[in-house]
Amino acid sequence: MSARAAQLSTLAGARRFMLGDEAAAFGALFAGCSFFGGYPITPASEIAEAMARELPRVGGYYVQFEDELASISAVIGAAWAGARSLTATSGPGFSLMQESIGYAAMTETPCVVIDVQRSGPCTGQATKPAQGDLQQARWGTHGDHEIIALSPWSVQECFDLTLDAFALAERYRSPVILLMDGAVGHLREPLLFPTFREEMLAPRRRARPGELHFGGEPVPPMAQIGDGLDVHITGSTHRPNGIRDVNSEPVHDELVRRLCAKISDAREALTRVEHRHLEDARVAVVSFGATARPALGAVEAARRRGTRAGFLRLVRLWPFPGPALARLLGRVEKVLVPEMNLGQLNRELERVLDCEVVPLSKIGGVAHAQEEILEPLLEALR
Amino acid sequence: MSPLEKPREGTQSASRRLIRPGLLPTIFCTGCGGGTVLNCFCRAVDELALDPRRMVMVTGIGCSSWIPSPYFLADTLHTTHGRAIAFASGVRVMQPAMKVVVIAGDGDLSGIGGNHLIHAARRNIDLTVIMVNNAIYGMTGGQVAPTTPEDVPTTTTPHGNVEPPFDVASLVAAAGGTFVARWTTYHVFDLVKAFKAALAHKGFSFVEVVSQCTTSYGKAVGMRRAAEFLADYKARSLRLSKAATLSAEELEGKITVGTLRNVAKPEFRERLHAQVARVSDPGSARQGPEPIPPGAVNPPGPPAGVARGLGGENVALRFAGFGGQGVVKAGEILGLAACAEGRRALQNQSYGSSARGGLCTADVTLGPDEIFEIEPDAFDVLVLLSQDSCGAFLHQLRAGGVLIYDRDLVKLPEGNGLRAHGIPATKIAAEELGRKVVTNMVVLGFCAAITEVLPRAALERAIVANVPKGTEELNLRAFAAGFAHAAS
Numbered sequence A: 001m002s003a004r005a006a007q008l009s010t011l012a013g014a015r016r017f018m019l020g021d022e023a024a025a026f027g028a029l030f031a032g033c034s035f036f037g038g039y040p041i042t043p044a045s046e047i048a049e050a051m052a053r054e055l056p057r058v059g060g061y062y063v064q065f066e067d068e069l070a071s072i073s074a075v076i077g078a079a080w081a082g083a084r085s086l087t088a089t090s091g092p093g094f095s096l097m098q099e100s101i102g103y104a105a106m107t108e109t110p111c112v113v114i115d116v117q118r119s120g121p122c123t124g125q126a127t128k129p130a131q132g133d134l135q136q137a138r139w140g141t142h143g144d145h146e147i148i149a150l151s152p153w154s155v156q157e158c159f160d161l162t163l164d165a166f167a168l169a170e171r172y173r174s175p176v177i178l179l180m181d182g183a184v185g186h187l188r189e190p191l192l193f194p195t196f197r198e199e200m201l202a203p204r205r206r207a208r209p210g211e212l213h214f215g216g217e218p219v220p221p222m223a224q225i226g227d228g229l230d231v232h233i234t235g236s237t238h239r240p241n242g243i244r245d246v247n248s249e250p251v252h253d254e255l256v257r258r259l260c261a262k263i264s265d266a267r268e269a270l271t272r273v274e275h276r277h278l279e280d281a282r283v284a285v286v287s288f289g290a291t292a293r294p295a296l297g298a299v300e301a302a303r304r305r306g307t308r309a310g311f312l313r314l315v316r317l318w319p320f321p322g323p324a325l326a327r328l329l330g331r332v333e334k335v336l337v338p339e340m341n342l343g344q345l346n347r348e349l350e351r352v353l354d355c356e357v358v359p360l361s362k363i364g365g366v367a368h369a370q371e372e373i374l375e376p377l378l379e380a381l382r
Numbered sequence B: 001m002s003p004l005e006k007p008r009e010g011t012q013s014a015s016r017r018l019i020r021p022g023l024l025p026t027i028f029c030t031g032c033g034g035g036t037v038l039n040c041f042c043r044a045v046d047e048l049a050l051d052p053r054r055m056v057m058v059t060g061i062g063c064s065s066w067i068p069s070p071y072f073l074a075d076t077l078h079t080t081h082g083r084a085i086a087f088a089s090g091v092r093v094m095q096p097a098m099k100v101v102v103i104a105g106d107g108d109l110s111g112i113g114g115n116h117l118i119h120a121a122r123r124n125i126d127l128t129v130i131m132v133n134n135a136i137y138g139m140t141g142g143q144v145a146p147t148t149p150e151d152v153p154t155t156t157t158p159h160g161n162v163e164p165p166f167d168v169a170s171l172v173a174a175a176g177g178t179f180v181a182r183w184t185t186y187h188v189f190d191l192v193k194a195f196k197a198a199l200a201h202k203g204f205s206f207v208e209v210v211s212q213c214t215t216s217y218g219k220a221v222g223m224r225r226a227a228e229f230l231a232d233y234k235a236r237s238l239r240l241s242k243a244a245t246l247s248a249e250e251l252e253g254k255i256t257v258g259t260l261r262n263v264a265k266p267e268f269r270e271r272l273h274a275q276v277a278r279v280s281d282p283g284s285a286r287q288g289p290e291p292i293p294p295g296a297v298n299p300p301g302p303p304a305g306v307a308r309g310l311g312g313e314n315v316a317l318r319f320a321g322f323g324g325q326g327v328v329k330a331g332e333i334l335g336l337a338a339c340a341e342g343r344r345a346l347q348n349q350s351y352g353s354s355a356r357g358g359l360c361t362a363d364v365t366l367g368p369d370e371i372f373e374i375e376p377d378a379f380d381v382l383v384l385l386s387q388d389s390c391g392a393f394l395h396q397l398r399a400g401g402v403l404i405y406d407r408d409l410v411k412l413p414e415g416n417g418l419r420a421h422g423i424p425a426t427k428i429a430a431e432e433l434g435r436k437v438v439t440n441m442v443v444l445g446f447c448a449a450i451t452e453v454l455p456r457a458a459l460e461r462a463i464v465a466n467v468p469k470g471t472e473e474l475n476l477r478a479f480a481a482g483f484a485h486a487a488s
C-alpha cells in the first residue's frame, strides 16, 4: 500500500470539524496531489500549513518559495515532471501569478490554483472576505484564453471541488482555479471523508512516441519531462509538435483557437449549477460561493411566506454557463444578484439573460446577512 | 541539409549528436557568443558521457535562453521571463534522477529573476545554472541591463549608464551557491572544464560566461566582430589567484575569472526527499503535530437539547473578547462537540491583523436546520469577555437571548433588563486553576451549564480531542470549575 493510501485510509468515512482551507488541502491529498509550492498569505495560509503538515505524510513534496511568482512557476515545472501540483494564494498573490497561469494555459499544463479571495483592490482589507476575483480568474492573464474555475460554498465543497479541480485539470489539460472566498476558507463545518482508493485518481493521458502532444486533437496527450520523448515545452506560439514558431499567423491562429475551443466547446459538459424552486419562480436570487448561503436562506424564508422566489448558484463559474442559465431562468421576471463585489457576476448575467438583472452588491468585508437579501427579494416579489 | 549540419569529426560531431535535428543553423547573429556556449556545453556533456535523455534544460526569455531551447536534444522547458530557476526547482523536486540545467541571460537571471537566483543558491538546490552575461538586453535591441558597465550608452541610457553593474558570480557565492565560476567565451577549454565541474557538482552550481553580443552590445560600444570582443576579454581577464594580489584600483575594468567557490554542503532536494521518506514511512514514529483530531466516538444522534427558552431551532452563539483569551478555541470546541453529536454546526471567527490584543470573536451556529448565515448578526447566546466587546456587540443579542460575561472585565449598562449571567472567569482561572490561559474553558463550562446547548460529556470529549496533548486534565478541570459555578 502506498504511503498515501495508508494515511488516507484511516480517514475513510470519518467526520471532522475543520476549516474550509484545511478541507481544500485534504481534497488535494485525496486527489493525489504530490507537489505544493506556495507563499504565505491571509486567508489562504491555512492551506499551506495543512499541506506542509500532511503532504509529506502521503509522500508528496511541500516547498515554500520566495514569492508567488516562484510558487506558480515551480508548480508548473513539477506538473511537467509528473506531479499533480497545487498552489494556494489570495488576491494579491493571484495577481502576481497571472503571467504564469497564462503559461500554464498556453502549454496546457494540468495544475490547480486556489485563490481564497479577500477584500481588495491591493492590500484592501487583508483579513476580510470578498468575491472580487471572479473576473480576475477569467481575464487575469493576457491574451485570448479560456479557464475553468469552481466556487465552493461550504467546507464539504472545499474538499469536493478540490478533487473536482484536479480531475478537470487532467481531463482538459488546463490550469483550474478553485475560487474560494475568505468566508468559506475560514469557517469550520463538519466534513465527511470519502474512502480513498488509488483508482479514483484522475488519470493523465500520456503521449506515445511519435504522437503529437501539442495539437492534433482538442486535448492532446501529454509528454512529460523524463519520458524520453525530448519534449519541447514553450509558452511561445508552437507547432503541434511543440517546437516554437512565432512568426506564422496560421500556426498561432490554430493553436490559440484550439486552446480556447477545448474548454468553450465543453461549456455544457462543464456546467454545474444548483437550484431550488425555479419551476414557478417569479424572482430568482443568483449567487455563488459563501454569498449563496444567505441567498438560499432568504429564498427559503420568502417561500415560507407564500411567495414565488427561486434560487440558483453557480458551482462552476468558468466557462460561464450562459446557455444553462438562459434555460433555467428563462421564465423569471427578475434576477437579484448578491455578491461580495460591485457586480462582477451581475455583469455576466446581464449578458446572457433577457430579464431584469439587479445587483445586490456588498463590499467592506462582511458577508451578506440573510435579511439583507430577503428584504429586496420580498420587495421584488410584491 | 545545410553545410552546418554535415557531421564532422571530433567535438563538432559530439555537438551534432546533441542537437535537435532539423533546426540548424541557429538563429543567433553572426559572431554571437551563444554558439560558443552551446558548443562548450555539448562538449562537457559528451566528455562526461551524460545521457541527454536524463537531462532537462530549463530556460527563460532572451537570446541566451535560446541556446538550449530548442536546440539541445533533451527535454526542454522554455519558460517565462525570469522564472527559469523557479520552474526548474519544481522539476528538480519531482525528477531526482535527472540533471536539471538552466541556461539563461544576465537580464533574465539577475534582473527580473534575481530573487529566484539568490534563493535557489541559498537553498543549495541541485541545479546547474549557466548565466550568459552579455551585459545588455540583446533580444529586445540593446537596453541597459543590471550587468551593463557604467557610462555605456544603450538605447535606454542614451546619455550613458549611471548605475554600477552587478558582480553576479560573487552575489551567488555570497548567497550560498556551492559551486561558482566565471569565464569568458575566450576561455573555451576552461569553460568546458567549468561546465563539467558544475554538472558533476551536487548542489547549486553556477557558471557565469562573459559573452559577446555582437549586435546590441556591439552597437553600444562600437565593436561589431567576435574577434574584437575575444581580444578584449583576453586582455582584460585576470585569474582569481592573480586578482587577489591586486588593489581595487588595479582591478578596475578587469574580468576576474576562475572558480570563486567550490564547497560541499547538504543539498536541498536530498534533504527534502529524506524528510518525506521519514515522515511518510508508516513504521516510523510520528514527528510533529498530529492530524486533525477526531470528533467524539458516539454516532450521530438526534439534536440534543438546546438552550432553555430558545426553542428547537438553530442556535447562534458569539464568544467575544480580545486576542489571546482563547475565544476562537472555545468556539472551535463547541462546534466540534456539536459535530460529533450529529448536529449541523458552523463556526466562524474574526480578528484584526494582529493576532494578539485586538477585538476577537468566534461565532458558532448549531443545527438542526440548514445553516445559511455564515456571519450571523444576531445571537441567541452572547459571551462577552471584554468591555470593548460589550460596547461592540451587546446590541446583537436577540430579544430573550442569554448574556454571559466576565464579571470582573465587563460592566453592563444599568437597567438593561437582560437575562445576564456573570462569572469571574479570569479570576477563577488564575486563582483556582493557577493558569489564566484556561479562562476560555471556565467560560465554556459556565456557558454549557447555563444554556444546556450541548451535553456536558460531548463537550468534555471535544476538549480532550482538541486541546494540546498534556493539557487535557487542566482544561477539563477549568471546564468543570465553570460548570460548577453555574450551580452556585
Ligand code: SF4
Pocket (backbone or CB within 6 Å): B027, B028, B029, B031, B032, B033, B034, B063, B064, B134, B138, B139, B212, B213, B214, B215, B216, B217
Ligand atoms: S542580439 Fe546579441 S545576444 Fe542576441 S543573438 Fe544577436 S548577438 Fe547574440
